[in-house]
Amino acid sequence: MTPAPLTKTLEFEKKNQNMPKLPKHVKVQKRPIPHPSTPSPYSGSSSPKTIYVSSSSPTMGVVKRVQKYLRAAENRATAKLLSGNNKGKKGDRRNQFAQLAQSNEALKKEEVFVKATGRAMERALKVGKWFEARGEDYTVSVKTGSVLLKGENAELSKSAMRKRKRAVARLEGEQELPETRTRWVNMVEVAVSLK
Known part of the structure; x- marks a missing residue:
C-alpha cells in the first residue's frame, strides 16, 4: 500500500478564471517561472536564502543544501563571539552572555x-518532513500560495498545421487573440530555521 501524498492535506485558493477557448491553430508557449538567482550561502542575513525545487530534485540533495545554508548562518551568528576582540576588557562575561543571546536571536x-510549484510540491514537503522529524534542532513552517504565470499565444508553423491537418480550422474564424494568457499555479513554501 502506497502512502498518501503529502499535498492532500494542503488547501489552496482557486484563483483561475475560465478562459476563452483558443482556436486550433494557436498554441500556448509556457514561460519559465521568474525568480531571482540563488544567493551565496555566505552572503549576509539580509538576503533571503531560497532553494527552488523541481520534481526531479533529489530530496537528500536539497536537505544537504538547506543544512549548508543553516551552518553558514550559524557561523555568521557566532563569529562575533569567537573573535578575540573581547580579551582583557572589564565585564567580559556579561558582554559574552549578551552577545550569545543576540546571536541566538x-x-x-x-x-x-x-x-516548489506543481508536481514538485511533494518533493518540498518531503524536505520539510525530514527536518520536522529532527524537531529538537529545527523549526519548520509551511505556507501555501499561488504564483501568477504568463504564457504567450503562438501560431503553429505551416508544416505543423499540415501535419495536424488544421488548415481548415484556421480559415473558419479569424479573431483577435490576446498576446499572453495568465494563469495561477499553486505554490508551497517550506521555511526551515535552527531552534
Missing part, C-alpha cells in the same frame, strides 16, 4: 526557504 530569525 539572530539565528532564530534567519530562515531557509524551500519553494
Whole structure:
C-alpha cells in the first residue's frame, strides 16, 4: 500500500478564471517561472536564502543544501563571539552572555526557504518532513500560495498545421487573440530555521 501524498492535506485558493477557448491553430508557449538567482550561502542575513525545487530534485540533495545554508548562518551568528576582540576588557562575561543571546536571536530569525510549484510540491514537503522529524534542532513552517504565470499565444508553423491537418480550422474564424494568457499555479513554501 502506497502512502498518501503529502499535498492532500494542503488547501489552496482557486484563483483561475475560465478562459476563452483558443482556436486550433494557436498554441500556448509556457514561460519559465521568474525568480531571482540563488544567493551565496555566505552572503549576509539580509538576503533571503531560497532553494527552488523541481520534481526531479533529489530530496537528500536539497536537505544537504538547506543544512549548508543553516551552518553558514550559524557561523555568521557566532563569529562575533569567537573573535578575540573581547580579551582583557572589564565585564567580559556579561558582554559574552549578551552577545550569545543576540546571536541566538539572530539565528532564530534567519530562515531557509524551500519553494516548489506543481508536481514538485511533494518533493518540498518531503524536505520539510525530514527536518520536522529532527524537531529538537529545527523549526519548520509551511505556507501555501499561488504564483501568477504568463504564457504567450503562438501560431503553429505551416508544416505543423499540415501535419495536424488544421488548415481548415484556421480559415473558419479569424479573431483577435490576446498576446499572453495568465494563469495561477499553486505554490508551497517550506521555511526551515535552527531552534
